[in-house]
Amino acid sequence: MAEPWEDDELEGPVRKFMYVNRRAPYGTIYALESLEVVLIAAAFEQDVTLVFMDDGVYQIKKEQNTEAIGVKNFSPTYRALEGYDVEKLYVEKESLESRGLTTDDLVVPVQVVNRDQLAELMEEQEVILSF
């Protein structure tokens, strides 16, 4: 059975979509439902960029263990994004550093950009969804 949120692919121009993840993975549902949008969107073959900033950098932190809070650990799903041709992953340098993290702490390879570079990237987008 197909997942209920699956749609047929649609015809249309390729646009530059950016998904900005700003919140911690647990505590609210934004991170999980953002990931669901990205996975569905991948079927539309758009030009997709993912950004992790603020507490959103914790979404891709290694060694998450959610057992004690009884919530599914969905961090392994980020590693599947490459298979969906979602390969442009950016992390904001300031967010990473202020949380004492490095790229070695992350489950997926990312490009680290500073705040100004990120602003430029955002300027190039056509659709920006922030979660």
Added chain:
Amino acid sequence: MKLSVLVNEGPYQHQSADSALMFTKAAVEKGHEIFRVFFYHDGVNVGTRLAIPPQDDRNITEQWTALAKEHDLDLVICIAAAQRRGILDENEAKRQGKDGDNIAEGFRISGLGQLIEAGIQSDRLVIFGD
């Protein structure tokens, strides 16, 4: 301009559903085309007809229904978000073996692809959320 609107927060809890309604109303009155309004996260709760706000308060769902009727708007509730939160239409209730549905008139339930399509087809996707 061709616009789409994304509503990401629940009614009464958050200003988003009101602001999105006012924006959409103002946009159609100015002659803009609304390609679609998409409800996601707790925004899907706008689509229940079973909410009973106090009589001296606004009824956000009824206002959306009226606006949709007047301007033939496409109000789409995300199915994945809706299932988590118990927003069902007749078909979904039947399919999931539930004893009732609660979707309000003028709304329909569909997939996230409808949001992506709105992003592709519209000049602007205007997002209301936290």
